Amino acid sequence: MSYVAFVDVMLKEGISDPQGATIERALPALGYSGVSGVRVGKRIRLEIDATDQSEAQTKIEEMCERLLANPVIESYEITIDSYEVTL
Amino acid sequence: MSYVAFVDVMLKEGISDPQGATIERALPALGYSGVSGVRVGKRIRLEIDATDQSEAQTKIEEMCERLLANPVIESYEITIDSYEVTL
């Protein structure tokens, strides 16, 4: 079966995020006040073949540890959509 | 009130994604077969003050149209967590 999954990779707490901070500083000038705590991460969408959802989950976790995320500074979250049959 | 929101910015369908393609090419070598349709986008987390959820929504949509996404190549999705009172 084929699953659609999303992997959200964000910088760990305490790791500074200059990009987020810069965006946050730019917003007021564009007329957006009251925005804070901006953090920028990655969102990865993928389709994966697996016999069942839990296999998909384990496979993706492995991929995160080895390739998709940098475990030293990033944490990740995996969301798997209920399976779809790809044509 | 203050809301935590996530903005997911992905390349539009049909726009090729070199980053996703590269990851897809690298995976088999690491022993992961059956992964396809890899797309890499951005996930932006932010906290925003608004009187209610719908105001937060409109504010963020505007920010996306003008700043957070580039309509020529990107599409976006907004998720707002149920409000939290920040201390």
Next chain:
Amino acid sequence: MDSAVYHELGLTDDEFEAIVARLGRDPSYTELAMFSVMWSEHCSYKSSRVHLKELPTEGPQVLVGPGEGAGIIEVAPGVAVAWKMESHNHPSFVEPFNGAATGVGGIVRDILSMGARPIALMDPLRFGELDSSKTAYLVDGVVHGISSYGNSIGVPTVGGEAVFEDCYAENPLVNVACLGFVEKLMHGRAEGPGNTVILIGSSTGRDGIGGASVLASAEFDETSAEKRPSVQVGDPFTEKLLIEACLELVRRDLLVGFQDLGAGGISCPTSEMASKAGTGMRVDISSVHRREPGMEPFEVMISESQERMLGVVDPTNVEAVLEVCTRWGLEARVIGEVTKSGRLEILDGGSVVADVPSAALAEEGPVYRRPSAPPKWIEELRAQPVGDDAPVDLGQALLKLLGSPNISSKRWIWEQYDHMIFLGTVQGPGGDAAVIRLPGTDVAVAITVDGPGRYCYLDPYEGARLAVAEAARNVACVGARPLAITNCLNFGNPEKPGVMWQFAEVIRGMSDACVALGTPVTGGNVSFYNETKGRAIYPTPVIGMLGVVPSPESSIGSTFANSGDAIFMLGVTRLGDFGGSEFAKTINGQVGGAPPQLDMDAEKKLLDFLFSAGSRLLTSAHDVSGGGLAVSLAESAIRGGIGFTVKLPGDEAHRVAFSESPSRAVVTCAPGRMKEVLDLADAKGVSVAELGSVGGDLLDFGPFQVSLAEATSAFEDGFERSLTATLEA
């Protein structure tokens, strides 16, 4: 106080006793933390100081020697440059991208602190053999980190090194050198009690807490993983703003004194600037702008958050300084004032959290003359065969060498670096040295970095002399006169007598060579504890040589230019010089015996010849180093896209082709100028051999040939091929 507390901060019992004696009481935890970073190996040079004293540091060209942010050298009347090298080894192993990026940021602020605009970077890098995917990952991350930071702040990276040896597998070396153009010489001194102290730049967070003591002053082991919270993310954008804002402050004369924040965080410039000026400082850390809530005073004092500078400002200029910073979008906060007390008083709002003599932190750190003795293995190593057996096929051997990670072109690396910005890069990466025209002047300097670790492993004294000589030769080959050096000394654990011996020998060799060549040491950096799980790296002194070219137009290239040009070799080839050579390692898998011995007198004559001949007489010049004469000839041919015909003796051709005798160079001249070359060589007492001529699409050595096309693909694609092969494996 419970000894566990200060042990955990990396302080020994003796060091703790010394602190108590100096204060006449037990230190507060904040004070203890401050001592732990300031007395760390990284900040205090406690193991190296006694040896560094031996180095020659003076000369008419030296305006500022070691001890400040960077050495300052006068390269033409009224024109001065800052030149300095630093290491960021352990952080780059923990997190290659950000470790390397923040390494660039650190050295750039050192240069900036002297009132100089950073105008060029070089990145001597060392990794394990390129056949492991871990190494490939590190290479990719480090290069990407340097590229993204250096390019963004708009400072060109014009050269470097990339060396691959197994000993660096678990302990890569990421050194970065920076050249600055002095706009107005500044000093890191807190003169004038009553002056205001301003912290400029990024907010202070918990990132990089104890970096100096944790990452740079201890061996590596499994537990290093838990030290990862101290990983820092570089912010090149803020660094760029810092450069422009600070240079404006300098130009407008708004600063009394000025220093960067690096290792040791706020503790470092506050204590050092006060101590140097014999003053004190009162600082209220409640006014330090923070990135995170609930930070402890000690965290604020030792956090190594990047992209920050400390300025001492006359009260009448405070407004102007704050205006400049705000305009550039930088945070700047008044955090204290200079005092007469000679003490560093740290307040947190109302309460005093630290009160110690500034000198105690900055200058009165421990000094160790650590036990030093030749390691047991060295004799055995020297007794081993050098690995000079003839190869089956000389042509194949040459191709193998040209394609090997250490020799092959590093284009894959330097094409990721902006090496052109400032319109000063007369010669960029790819040659023997970079030639940089200084902004708004007609003065050009040559810079290069060299660190033959394998030679130093076999014989640290001789290896260090060879390092200095090769660096000098590299700048001479582009037509420059060597002026001064900076260095980065990468070694193992100094608490081991064998490592300390290597260090002492390297210092001795470097001193002798620098004295002989008249190139004083204007500064540098020592990185100890480059060991992982007890395994030390090769002793690796990286020499950064600075030279001056008569004029930007007069530099010489290393590429064969015109068909018909005559090819000469200058210097003497000794047929037995294979100890620690690329040939021995790559072809015979052997590292042993003694390295080539340097004849300093011959070296000086060669340098003199190259400088006097210059582009007036020569159409190209390229030094003979790794891989020997054959590789040197091949490189010039490949870079020029044209072949050559030379006649090497038939018997034992591999010795002539691949021996690594120092003090040699390959030069070319127009056919009509041959006699002048021979006469000049004669006049300078340099032995010269007429080898043949440039032309055709064959590298014809006489006894063997390879096609220019084959050689080019081996040399140009070799590196990327090995790298991507392992990345995808």
Next chain:
Amino acid sequence: MGARVGIVVFPGSNCEFDCERSFAGLGAEPELVWHGETRLPNVDIVVLPGGFAHGDYLRTGAIARFSPIMDAVAEHARQGGPVLGICNGFQILCEAGLLPGALRKNAGLKFLCKWVEVRVDNADTAFTSQTERGQTLKVPINHFEGNWIAEPEVLDRIRANGQVVLRYTDNPNGSMDDVAGLMNEAGNVFGLMPHPERACEALLGSSDGSLLLTSLIESVSGVRAAAG
């Protein structure tokens, strides 16, 4: 008196000094303009230089295009005044909608600093008048996001209008239709990824870039002579 060139400095710009030097070397009168200004000084040409405005954070040019000066730049363009965006400047012009399309990461996912060859495919513009159609120029590129893309219909339109001014002869970054440099429909706003200001001196590798900058300078000196 030479053409007056206003070079906009954004926080994070880093090629402003090089542009200044090269334009001055060609007889123009460059002047740096801070992005925070709301009015342009009296200039004939506006240049958005290369660099990393606002660190290139979020997207290249995304934040810079909101700088106060950008309204004045747009107005200058609306009135037919020449605007040149080099590298990051090109990216900003696309984000600001003054030029079509967008720039993505290079296909090779690597930053590239190297000499390339571009072909002039429209020599009949204010930016290329000193060159010939089909002529190739040696100029350096220096970017991570030079991979230009636009909707197919947009590409068809600008091709039909001859708005593609420069094309790579050997595409280094995956850019659609080998686009290296573009102009707007009116023909007064130009954007290119290569750095002509870095190619104005043989000593540094090439002086082909000066042909482009001179074309621009000439284009306005005519106008100003007419204006008397």
